[in-house]
Amino acid sequence: MNRLITKFALSSSALLLAFSIAGPAASQGQAISYKDQPKLHDIATAPSAENLRNDVQTLVDFGTRHTLSETESDTQGIGAARRWIFEEFERISAACGGCLEVYYSTGVIAGEARIPDATEVVSVVAIQRGKTDPERYVLMAGDIDSRATDVMDSTSAAPGANDNASGVAGTMEAARVLSQYEFHGSIVYAALSGEEQGLFGGQILAEQALEEGWRLHAVLNNDMIGNIAGINGVIDNTTARVFAEGTRQNETAADARMRRFTGGEVDSPSRNLGRYISWMADRYIPNLDVMVIYRLDRFGRGGHHRPFNDVGYPGVRIMETNEHYDRQHQDLRNENGRHFGDTIEYVDFDYAAKLTALNAVTLASMAWAPAPPSEVSIRGAVQPDTTLSWAPASEQEQDMIAGYRIYWRYTDAPNWQFSRDVGNVTEFTLENVVIDNYFFGVSSVSKDGFESPVVFPGAAGTFDLR
Numbered sequence: 001m002n003r004l005i006t007k008f009a010l011s012s013s014a015l016l017l018a019f020s021i022a023g024p025a026a027s028q029g030q031a032i033s034y035k036d037q038p039k040l041h042d043i044a045t046a047p048s049a050e051n052l053r054n055d056v057q058t059l060v061d062f063g064t065r066h067t068l069s070e071t072e073s074d075t076q077g078i079g080a081a082r083r084w085i086f087e088e089f090e091r092i093s094a095a096c097g098g099c100l101e102v103y104y105s106t107g108v109i110a111g112e113a114r115i116p117d118a119t120e121v122v123s124v125v126a127i128q129r130g131k132t133d134p135e136r137y138v139l140m141a142g143d144i145d146s147r148a149t150d151v152m153d154s155t156s157a158a159p160g161a162n163d164n165a166s167g168v169a170g171t172m173e174a175a176r177v178l179s180q181y182e183f184h185g186s187i188v189y190a191a192l193s194g195e196e197q198g199l200f201g202g203q204i205l206a207e208q209a210l211e212e213g214w215r216l217h218a219v220l221n222n223d224m225i226g227n228i229a230g231i232n233g234v235i236d237n238t239t240a241r242v243f244a245e246g247t248r249q250n251e252t253a254a255d256a257r258m259r260r261f262t263g264g265e266v267d268s269p270s271r272n273l274g275r276y277i278s279w280m281a282d283r284y285i286p287n288l289d290v291m292v293i294y295r296l297d298r299f300g301r302g303g304h305h306r307p308f309n310d311v312g313y314p315g316v317r318i319m320e321t322n323e324h325y326d327r328q329h330q331d332l333r334n335e336n337g338r339h340f341g342d343t344i345e346y347v348d349f350d351y352a353a354k355l356t357a358l359n360a361v362t363l364a365s366m367a368w369a370p371a372p373p374s375e376v377s378i379r380g381a382v383q384p385d386t387t388l389s390w391a392p393a394s395e396q397e398q399d400m401i402a403g404y405r406i407y408w409r410y411t412d413a414p415n416w417q418f419s420r421d422v423g424n425v426t427e428f429t430l431e432n433v434v435i436d437n438y439f440f441g442v443s444s445v446s447k448d449g450f451e452s453p454v455v456f457p458g459a460a461g462t463f464d465l466r
Contacts, residue, residue: 032419035449040361044284045176047356048347055169058268060159060344065146067197081144082122085191088172089126096179100126109203114151121194123201126175130185133396138218138366140174141187143304145196149331155281161205161344163328166226170356177360192304200352202304207309217463218273218366219315221305225355228349237351239289243317244274245296250312250466257461259346269314275415276453277362285362287446304415312465335393369452370444371398374464378457380435389427390442402447407454408438412414416454
């Protein structure tokens with residue numbers, strides 16, 4: 001029997017906010033606390049289910065958005081879709097006085113199994129520049145393209161309502177909401193192409209970010225954020241999944257050797273980004289519990305955050321919890337009363353608005369917060385105390401930063417358990433907290449209480465490119 005879950009779920013991290021944890025570290029810290037931010041509550045309620053419905057319908061009406069589909073038509077195919085997205089970002093920019101830089105991110109792909117002939121893969125990107133630290137970025141993305149059963153079928157109807165018009169619509173709606181504010185760091189909104197053919201749009205944009213030296217601290221890949229009815233019979237509108245891989249893909253042999261002795265397998269920047277998103281849900285999104293899944297993506301599968309992970313950027317996939325495989329990568333048809341195909345009537349727009357809100361508060365919080373600390377290191381072997389140190393804040397952030405917060409947790413705990421505010425310093429010693437018994441990290445905190453993700457010491461945990 002189907003069941004609709006309408007509970008108010010408290011995740012393990014939320015429970016830790018409410019209850020102290022006894023133990024030898026308690027004298028040095030406290031259960032996690034935070035400063036509530038009214039602006040984030042306003043942002044959390046702003047995404048419109050009606051806007052999402054209208055945008056998904058427009059994308060569906062292009063017939064197919066296959067990467068190899070029509071590019072000249074004004075009404076059908078991938079070309080018409082990406083031009084409409086570009087125009088929509090420009091309309092959003094006009095409403096905020098030209099606050100978005102809108103452009104096409106392009107590259108020619110050829111000789112690939114799913115793109116054998118030379119094809120221009122075109123994504124649409126809009127950047128909302130930060131006011132004090134514009135070279136620091138967070139990014140939200142959805143995928144433009146859709147597909148039928150045959151991945152090379154570029155002409156059959158492939159509405160792709162949930163996969164992934166929902167992610168593109170969510171990205172555009174986040175831009176509508178956040179463009180009404182100004183931030184310290186820059187926010188990137190990306191509608192990426194070529195996902196179904198091999199993650200090429202993300203690869204092209206990740207290479208651009210590397211070439212231009214982006215300090216990119218978060219990639220939020222939204223791929224299917226509108227389905228609440230799973231093929232497993234569960235109907236669930238109260239949970240979301242965040243997939244976050246562990247060991248960074250650009251780890252060197254020396255980094256790997258150090259990690260073997262110091263840890264970090266579960267504290268990559270992507271993992272701590274996932275924990276940060278979960279905190280945002282606990283604090284600002286009613287009736288939404290985030291499952292941080294310790295894997296790059298669904299079992300044996302992939303998404304557009306992967307090209308960013310490949311070059312060292314922190315990135316996660318945000319999506320629904322219960323998928324319905326009859327509505328993914330299927331020709332439109334009915335067989336024995338069973339519907340196949342990704343059509344709009346199966347998208348829950350209130351749920352899509354909830355996941356859009358989760359993205360929006362995460363982007364806003366990170367863009368208002370200082371950058372995650374750099375050059376975090378730790379020492380304390382064969383000592384009773386643990387000392388952490390980090391680099392001073394950048395010149396752009398000196399006026400906004402209040403100080404730093406040290407976190408630690410038992411090594412088998414998934415979420416940070418203890419914290420201590422240590423002021424605007426670059427080194428602090430936790431007395432009688434033994435380094436062998438815990439994992440540690442540091443976050444940056446602004447004068448108005450916005451906080452960065454936690455950074456695990458060393459190469460395994462840094463948010464900066466290696």
